[in-house]
Amino acid sequence: MEIHNGRPENTEGRLSREIRVYDFLDDLGIEYQRVDHEAAMTMEACEAVDVALGTTMCKNLFLCNRQKTTFYLLLMPGDKKFKTKELSSQINSARLSFAEAEDMLKYLDIEPGAVSVMGLMNDKGHDVKLLVDEDVKAGEYIGCHPCVNTSSLKIKTEDIFGKFLPAVGHEAEIVYLVGED
Numbered sequence: 001m002e003i004h005n006g007r008p009e010n011t012e013g014r015l016s017r018e019i020r021v022y023d024f025l026d027d028l029g030i031e032y033q034r035v036d037h038e039a040a041m042t043m044e045a046c047e048a049v050d051v052a053l054g055t056t057m058c059k060n061l062f063l064c065n066r067q068k069t070t071f072y073l074l075l076m077p078g079d080k081k082f083k084t085k086e087l088s089s090q091i092n093s094a095r096l097s098f099a100e101a102e103d104m105l106k107y108l109d110i111e112p113g114a115v116s117v118m119g120l121m122n123d124k125g126h127d128v129k130l131l132v133d134e135d136v137k138a139g140e141y142i143g144c145h146p147c148v149n150t151s152s153l154k155i156k157t158e159d160i161f162g163k164f165l166p167a168v169g170h171e172a173e174i175v176y177l178v179g180e181d
Contacts, residue, residue, distance in 0.1 A: 001035045001052035008034070014148075017109050021118045021146035025155075028163045033154040034146075039113065050078075050143065053154040057143035058136055060115040062104050062128075063087075066095035071107060075117055075142070076133040080177055090175050091131065114149040117142065117160060120168045130165070132172040137161070 007022035008014065025032055035052045050056050061074040061082060070093065076082065084096050104110050107127050108119030120130065136142065141154050155164075165172060 001037055001048065003052060004034045004036075006032065006034065008036070017122075017147040018151065021121070024118075024121050024167075025164075028159075028167055030155060030159045030163055034151055036151050039149050049152045053141075053143055053152060055141040055143040055154045056139070057152060058117070060117070060144070062099045062108070062110075062115050063096050064099040064103065065093050066097065068099070068103070071099055071103060071128045072096070072131050073108070073115070073117065073120065073128050074131045074133070074175075075136045076177055077135050080133065080135070083177070086177055087131070087175060091129075091173065108147075110147050114145045114147055116144040116147060117164070118144055118147050118153075120165070120170050122147075123168070123170070126169055128170075130170050130172045131175050133177045134174055137172070137174055 007026065011019050033053060035049060037049055057078055058075045059078045063072040063074060064070065074087065088094055088096050101112050104112065104115060107123050108115070109122035110116065110119040120128065137157065139157055142157050142160050143152060143154055145151065146153055161172065
């Protein structure tokens with residue numbers, strides 16, 4: 001995998017949702033590195049991307065409460081196990097489950113396998129609450145998809161929290177996940 005600084009020179013054949021991410025990051029003056037790759041649908045598939053970018057791709061989970069009235073985007077390290085009960089107690093929301101693909105598209109303009117913090121730029125109604133594990137927040141970089149799972153980005157964590165999130169009108173709630181049995 002070849003590392004590139006910034007957006008692709010040729011955007012032919014790329015989805016508009018991906019190009020909008022590059023436009024948005026460029027407008028904010030956020031620098032990023034990018035690798036293009038085969039579709040990465042699992043955390044295991046992201047391991048090669050991790051090595052290429054020299055960072056760990058976030059595990060991004062799109063969750064909702066039982067009533068489907070509150071939606072959450074959880075960013076956590078890929079090597080931690082997700083425990084619903086552990087998170088539910090911290091955010092005072094019982095019965096969390098994975099949201100449907102239609103909801104991903106509706107709120108974040110993202111399809112399964114490409115969930116990413118970048119999707120918050122499409123959440124104009126601020127319907128999604130961002131939850132970030134303390135270990136992700138403490139890292140120097142965040143690895144994420146640009147709303148497609150055939151490219152991955154490495155962005156400074158301080159740029160996500162200091163520039164990107166304020167620009168999209170979202171604040172992160174920091175959570176503390178142990179992820180052990």
